[in-house]
Amino acid sequence: MKLRVNALEYLVDPPAERLLVDLLREDLHLTGTKRGCDDGSCGACTVLVDGAPQHSCLTLARLVSGRDVTTIEGVSPGRLSRLQRSLVETGGLQCGFCTPGMIIAALALLQRGTPSRDDILEAISGNFCRCTGYAKIVQAIERAAQEEGGR
C-alpha cells in the first residue's frame, strides 16, 4: 500500500495488526512519535492524519492507506518551528516524552486561527505531561499563536 508521511511517499505492506505508531517508529524509523499508554489516554502518539489529530497507537496502519500523515519530524524539518522555539524559550518541556504529541495537538489548533486560552486547554486535554504542570506549555502555545497572529 501507499502511505504519505511528511510529504514523502512510502510503499509498505504491513500485516493487519500493525499499528500506525509501530509502522512509523520501527519500519520508517520516525521515532519522534512516542508510544505511551496504548489506550488513547496519554496522547504521546498523536499524529496528524489529513490534518486532524489522531492517536497512532489506536490506528491500524493499513487503514491510513492513501492518506496524509504528519509526524513531529515533518513539522518543520531542519529548524525549529515557531511553536517549538516557544516551548524551548518558556521552559515548556522537561523530559520531552510528551512534547511531540503536544506539538501535534497544538498545531491542529493553530491551523484554525488564533485560539483563546480555553481553546488551548481543550486542544491539549488529551495529552498528558508529567513534568511541567502544563502552565508553561499553555504559555508557549499562547505565545506562538500571538507571534503567528502578528506576523
Place this chain on the structure above:
Amino acid sequence: MLADPFELHEPASIAEAVALAKRYCGDVRFLAGGTDVLPGLFRGLHTVRHLIYLGRIPELHVFDPIRGVFGAQTSMASLERDPVVRQRFVAVSLAAHAAAGPALRTSATLGGNLLVDTRCTFYDQSRFWREANEGCLKADGTECRVVSQGSRCYAVYSGDMAPPLLALGATVDIEGLEGRDSKPLEDLYSPGGDGRLSHALPEGALLVAVRLRDPNLWSSYSKLRARGAPDFPEGSIAIGIHETDGRLDHFRIAVGGIDTRPLVMNEITRPWLGKPMSDEVVEATVESVGRRLHPVANTALLTDYRKHVVTRFLRTDLARYLALRSKELTSSTPAGRVG
C-alpha cells in the same frame, strides 16, 4: 506487536459486512473508530481472528442534522462541532464534546460509543494484571471481584452518547440477517442487567444509523468524572423536555455510568406528562431518580458520591430549565451544559 494476528476485512457495503459477519460467526468483531475495540484486543479482552472495518461503507457515514439522521460511523468530532447539531440537539453535542480529547474524537464514532464495552476496575486491565487477580466474571474467571458471591456482572455502561439520545427519544436502524429493522434505542441494550453483555444486538447484526425526530426539545447533559479528557463517565444524566401550552408532552431522563446499561426513567417521568413542569415535579423526580441509582464500587469514585452528584446534576438542570422557561415563556429554546 501487542495483538494476536487477525485478518482485516474492509467491506464496501452493509450487505457485504453482514455476510462477512455471518461467515466468521463467533470469531469476528466489527471495527468502527477502533478506540474501544483495539485496546480490548491488546489486553486480550477479545480474541478474534477477523475484524470487519466499517469505515469504507458510505451509508454508515450519513450525516444529516436537518433530518436528524446520523450514520453509525459519524465521528464524535462531527457531532461536537456541527453548528446545526449544537443548535437543534444540544445534549448530543455536549455529550460528544465531553467524550475524551480531540484526537480520540476524530476517530471515535457514534455507533462505537453506543456499543462501547462495559467497563469495570477489575476488567479493563492488562492480561497480566487480570491473571494475577484470577480474573472476574466478565473475563478469565468465575467470580465477581466487586460484589462478593455476585451471580451477575456489574460492569458499567460507559458511553457518553446513549443518555442524551435516549432522553431525546432516538430510534436506531439495525441491519441483521433478516434485513433492516428500526427500533427504539432502549432496545439496543440488554434488559437482563448483566454487564457481560454490552448490548442486545444479535451477533452479526449491524447498527446502521440513529434517528432523532424532534429538534425542538430542550435538552441537557451533565457528566461526572475525576479528570477531564481521559475519564469515562462516573455518572452522567441527560434530560429532554418539551411543553405545549404549558404542559409537558415530552419528559425523558436517562442515566449513564451507573448501571450495566443506560437507565431510562420513563416510569418516573411518564406520570407527569400533561402537567406543567414545576418545583413539585422537580423535587419528586429528583427523589425518585435517586432511589433508582445503585452504583457499585467498580469505578474510581465512591459510590455514594457518584449517586449524590448525579442527583445534584438532575436538580440543577431541571431548575435551569424552569428558570429559562419562566424568563422566556417559551418551551423550545434549547440549552445545556457539561457538568
